[in-house]
Amino acid sequence: MTIGKLIDGKGFAAGLRVQLTDHIIDFVAKTGRKPGLAVVLVGEDPASAVYVRSKGKMTVEVGMESFEFRRPASISQDELLELIEELNGDPRVDGILVQLPLPKHLDEQAVIAAIDPAKDVDGFHVINSGRLAVGLPALVPCTPLGCLMLLKDELGDLSGLEAVVVGRSNIVGKPMAQLLLGESCTVTIAHSRTRDLASVVHRADIVVAAVGRPEMIKGEWIKPGAVVIDVGINRVAAEEEGKTKIVGDVATAEAISHVRAITPVPGGVGPMTIAVLLRNTLVAACVRAGLKAPEGL
Numbered sequence: 001m002t003i004g005k006l007i008d009g010k011g012f013a014a015g016l017r018v019q020l021t022d023h024i025i026d027f028v029a030k031t032g033r034k035p036g037l038a039v040v041l042v043g044e045d046p047a048s049a050v051y052v053r054s055k056g057k058m059t060v061e062v063g064m065e066s067f068e069f070r071r072p073a074s075i076s077q078d079e080l081l082e083l084i085e086e087l088n089g090d091p092r093v094d095g096i097l098v099q100l101p102l103p104k105h106l107d108e109q110a111v112i113a114a115i116d117p118a119k120d121v122d123g124f125h126v127i128n129s130g131r132l133a134v135g136l137p138a139l140v141p142c143t144p145l146g147c148l149m150l151l152k153d154e155l156g157d158l159s160g161l162e163a164v165v166v167g168r169s170n171i172v173g174k175p176m177a178q179l180l181l182g183e184s185c186t187v188t189i190a191h192s193r194t195r196d197l198a199s200v201v202h203r204a205d206i207v208v209a210a211v212g213r214p215e216m217i218k219g220e221w222i223k224p225g226a227v228v229i230d231v232g233i234n235r236v237a238a239e240e241e242g243k244t245k246i247v248g249d250v251a252t253a254e255a256i257s258h259v260r261a262i263t264p265v266p267g268g269v270g271p272m273t274i275a276v277l278l279r280n281t282l283v284a285a286c287v288r289a290g291l292k293a294p295e296g297l
């Protein structure tokens, strides 16, 4: 039995941050200021608080300015939109990110729509998703762009490969499919209503799993030699009583003997999300400063 490779997303993300640090030194030398990222956290969700803390720390580590805005879950839609308007007009701020999910009473789409598309480093604004769809330069959502970087690193040219994206969210599934189409893959988007998901997945040279259901994609579904990118981060009960652990959307222990390579959870796609966010902030800063964005990032 051959065992597939585990793709080291954590290591790849660390390498990307090192490259960014050099480009940021360059940016500071040319403009006399640091690129700035503003992160808005609404409410007390513990996982979101961890991600936001990590974002702030890594922003500073690569040499950028971090601005953090914590607001209570009780904030009104108008108050949040007012904050975003302020950040849109702040010349020190190149990137704005509102941590998701937002409390239920807030309209996520309206909040995203209020962000200046040039500062939308999450790539969630319809201007950026539209530009991605028609193949124009855009700020691209961080998780799918991170997945694409890992796939190209593993496979090189993706053209002509059969790709199945399981999940149709605006944050991962849809932009991931657009990116793979842009690489000339034959792309299928599968989802909760897809019939015979096992055989759809079995067609794929590339599987991107982003359904948010623990270990839903079984090892035997995977075509031998496929590359699997597991975007899922699901907290489940661990063997030890009272403890929890994180698992992906793919049953990795089964899949490992079918795949050429697979991303682990944790340590795969997750760390790429933050590294690409920093990359997008630098790109947004370069565009705003009238500089050419660094190539090969």
Ligand SMILES: Nc1nc2c(c(=O)[nH]1)N[C@@H](CN(C=O)c1ccc(C(=O)N[C@@H](CCC(=O)O)C(=O)O)cc1)CN2
Pocket: 051, 097, 098, 099, 100, 101, 122, 142, 143, 233, 246, 265, 266, 267, 268, 269, 270, 271, 272, 273, 274
């Ligand atoms: N505005 C946004 N909100 C959210 C996004 C996003 O891209 N923009 N993505 C996720 C959360 N997220 C970043 O915000 C994120 C998720 C996971 C990781 C990560 O490194 N995960 C680790 C495991 C961490 C753990 O132990 O809990 C891993 O996979 O190795 C980073 C960022 C939703 N919201």
